[in-house]
Amino acid sequence: MEEVFEKTKSFEQTINLRRIIGVKVLTERGFSIGRVVQLRIGPNMKNIEGILIKRGIFGPLVFFGATYLDKLTPEGIVLNMEPAILLRGRKVVTYDGEVIGSIREIVRFGGTNDIKNLVVHSFLRGTFNVPIAEIKSLGKSIILKNTYNAPKKSLWRRS
Amino acid sequence: MPLKRVFGEGLNNTVTSDDVLGKEVIDSEGEFLGVVEMLHLDPNLVEVAGITIDKGFLKSGLVIGKDYIERIAPHAIFLKIRPFFKLKGMIVFDSVGEKIGVVSKAVLQENKNQIESLLVNVSSLGREVLIPADLIKSIGENVFLITEKDNLKFN
Numbered sequence: 001m002e003e004v005f006e007k008t009k010s011f012e013q014t015i016n017l018r019r020i021i022g023v024k025v026l027t028e029r030g031f032s033i034g035r036v037v038q039l040r041i042g043p044n045m046k047n048i049e050g051i052l053i054k055r056g057i058f059g060p061l062v063f064f065g066a067t068y069l070d071k072l073t074p075e076g077i078v079l080n081m082e083p084a085i086l087l088r089g090r091k092v093v094t095y096d097g098e099v100i101g102s103i104r105e106i107v108r109f110g111g112t113n114d115i116k117n118l119v120v121h122s123f124l125r126g127t128f129n130v131p132i133a134e135i136k137s138l139g140k141s142i143i144l145k146n147t148y149n150a151p152k153k154s155l156w157r158r159s
Numbered sequence: 160m161p162l163k164r165v166f167g168e169g170l171n172n173t174v175t176s177d178d179v180l181g182k183e184v185i186d187s188e189g190e191f192l193g194v195v196e197m198l199h200l201d202p203n204l205v206e207v208a209g210i211t212i213d214k215g216f217l218k219s220g221l222v223i224g225k226d227y228i229e230r231i232a233p234h235a236i237f238l239k240i241r242p243f244f245k246l247k248g249m250i251v252f253d254s255v256g257e258k259i260g261v262v263s264k265a266v267l268q269e270n271k272n273q274i275e276s277l278l279v280n281v282s283s284l285g286r287e288v289l290i291p292a293d294l295i296k297s298i299g300e301n302v303f304l305i306t307e308k309d310n311l312k313f314n
Contacts, residue, residue, distance in 0.1 A: 093235070
């Protein structure tokens with residue numbers, strides 16, 4: 001096969017995009033988030049702008065921009081972050097160790113992965129916002145700083 | 160009836176064993192590990208040496224030394240570490256995200272929470288590979304290596 005290229009990668013250094021479709025996508029911490037269904041390129045047709053993945057058979061489609069991709073190979077795609085959308089449903093724990101609810105929604109800055117605040121829900125405390133500045137750590141559960149005052153438990157003041 | 164108190168100093172900011180037993184234990188990743196079942200005391204120093212965590216029905220307990228305890232909060236005990244018994248069952252991926260296998264055993268340095276190596280089950284036929292700690296890039300939900308699958312030596 002003959003090659004014609006200038007200031008770009010050679011044929012051997014490139015990937016056949018067909019082999020990327022269906023590949024498993026992993027987050028930075030190794031969580032398998034779904035499989036690639038589409039690769040999206042920009043109108044100038046020079047760069048990959050992102051990937052569209054499907055989370056499970058009945059799961060939603062999620063688009064990840066190219067800046068969030070760490071590795072893209074036919075063996076797997078690795079993101080360079082933990083998608084904030086994965087936090088949904090996780091427990092929220094105060095600095096004192098009390099579980100005050102679980103995450104119902106993640107409010108982000110535009111379409112980025114940067115969290116603005118978390119919408120937390122609990123049966124007795126209702127639905128309330130937790131700003132990102134009040135979060136100590138994000139993991140299997142969300143630990144809050146000692147400066148955060150959780151809403152009081154109430155049976156009659158739920159929102 | 161009020162308690163009679165006889166103590167030297169520093170007893171005002173302490174908690175009792177009743178406050179600790181039965182409390183939830185949360186690791187550094189925010190995962191709930193279980194509840195405190197026992198308190199271990201050093202008989203010579205007369206101080207707490209560690210705790211035993213009850214991980215649940217039919218699960219073996221876990222002893223955590225006091226050096227790994229971050230703080231005792233009113234509702235839970237926070238650890239500084241993520242205990243490496245959690246590694247068992249994790250999937251091991253190489254540097255490009257290709258699956259290598261599942262962790263069947265984590266070999267620790269003495270009784271510390273530091274990994275020496277991971278024994279990874281590569282296939283259902285019993286093929287295994289021993290991965291030294293220096294090949295591990297990160298441990299989170301699963302394990303990432305710094306090398307590719309082709310560079311590993313399988314048994």
